[in-house]
Amino acid sequence: MPHRNFRILQGYLVQLVHALMSRAVTLKDVARTAGVSVSTVARVIHKNGYVAPETRKQVEAALEQTGYRINVLARGLRKQRSYVIGHILKATFPNLFYVQVSLGVEQCAREKDYGILAYNIQGDPERERLGVEMFIRRRVDAIIFTTPTELSNLQLALDAGIPVVQVERPVTADMNRLVVDNYTGAVAAMEHLIGLGHQRIAFIGQDPASEANPHVRYVEEQRLGAYLETLTAHGLPVDRDLIAFGRHYFLDVRRYSGDGRRLADHLLEVTPPPNRHFRHRRPVGGGRAAIHPRAGAARARRHFGRRL
């Protein structure tokens, strides 16, 4: 289709000419059109120092007329800040948790006029290192690890003078970290359900007693503890048949860089069938008591012992 190819070529050329012809407006340009010096323009823009009212008028008119936009790179070079935060993500696909976190990070940064440079490592520690290296070259002002993989990579950033924060699954307690409070969250979920009048509530999760990963074990202990504690606090019975343990979800994201088919295969392979039916049970009257995470975790252990 020669006509179509021509249009495409034309599109490229138009943009190329645009890009080559146009030079971004600088402070100097504004100063020239306003008939003042660059520092006067700077004073107007930053609203510091004294500027005569009429001079200000002229400068503002010139700013309007030229369509000046600050060059963040140049400002960054001068102020020794890039106004960029690096975000290293363990995986976005297919886990929407990471997507939600990156959305939140981006929105929050935007309010402070910061940009987010995302770097997806697909679970690969070596890529994580490469990401840190790139961020150092770009002089990012901070690095967020969601979630961190190797301590050495955190240290690498720190040695370059870049502050870091670990989001979930911290690999060290010696650096900033932000973790989900699973206990409070699970209590809130339970309170919500009980508040709606439900009394036969099931728990689906991994078995803390047989979980090797310490982080996962901790998380599951908190959740299960909250579940048991809240039930008891409301005078509801604990029914072992309503607790389904099992690895319901697991993915090694390194194996799935955009390959949807292998992903689907693997999901089918590792997801076990439901391991028991939830039997119907007569509801029991409510109640309310103080609930504490420590007590909840302890109760989880007492209730099920080391082995289930």
Place this chain on the structure above:
Amino acid sequence: MPHRNFRILQGYLVQLVHALMSRAVTLKDVARTAGVSVSTVARVIHKNGYVAPETRKQVEAALEQTGYRINVLARGLRKQRSYVIGHILKATFPNLFYVQVSLGVEQCAREKDYGILAYNIQGDPERERLGVEMFIRRRVDAIIFTTPTELSNLQLALDAGIPVVQVERPVTADMNRLVVDNYTGAVAAMEHLIGLGHQRIAFIGQDPASEANPHVRYVEEQRLGAYLETLTAHGLPVDRDLIAFGRHYFLDVRRYSGDGRRLADHLLEVTPPPNRHFRHRRPVGGGRAAIHPRAGAARARRHFGRRL
């Protein structure tokens, strides 16, 4: 927990001191330790111009010793390039299509040592404009719109001399665009299924004849056309009962900025139940013939007319 708070405070302080004490190594530092000028170091780094072998040795040693890392911002100021591409996304959550695109964009950019600055607009044209403005201030080298919302925002970027590309759902034919070839994709899917021996294949999609959005209509026409064409090419019968029209998925992402509950409500509300049963049908012998998109779309129209 005073002990825990102390550790957190300590973490902050350690990082603060790190950040304040450390100054990034510059070319000048390397030059000083190597006992040469900055331009000699630059020549070694960029492998252009002539450098005496021993001088090179010294410089390389100094580079190693100091741990020099180029300052991309400074280079960008000088070379009038930011080595950053802006990526405006209509939505990432809950649509994994956008996530996949942004992953691909990022990987590809990385190979060319480019960074990706993502800007999520949640379907809001005004945010799209703000995104373009931010990208102009940061002097990004190009902007990708996945997917574009307003033509004026594309024009805004172009006027600032920044090349743009529209990914799917182009709002104009006059600027670069990259679109999915739905016809070829659907043919491939059909060939795959037929190749596996399947002969009773259903089509689920929207009705092109009653679709108001021109883009969606075009997409559905291509897909349905490919479906019909491929069936016929293989000598398989077209069974109207195997074609299910209906709006199976729709989301106005502006309404769901992280509110999972309302999202779930809406999904349940707009997703209709399956509109017919797929009846069993006897398979019919195969065959193979040439297939063309235009013919496919025409066949779709002939087969079902304006109204179905």
Place this chain on the structure above:
DNA sequence: TTGTATGCGTTATCAA
């Protein structure tokens, strides 16, 4: 109240 001059870290030109 305004302007001049310097430096941020690079690249590139030109002279030595």
Place this chain on the structure above:
DNA sequence: TTGATAACGCATACAA
């Protein structure tokens, strides 16, 4: 074969 220097666009200390 190497070094001095200007320029990129901005912020700021200081001079006028």
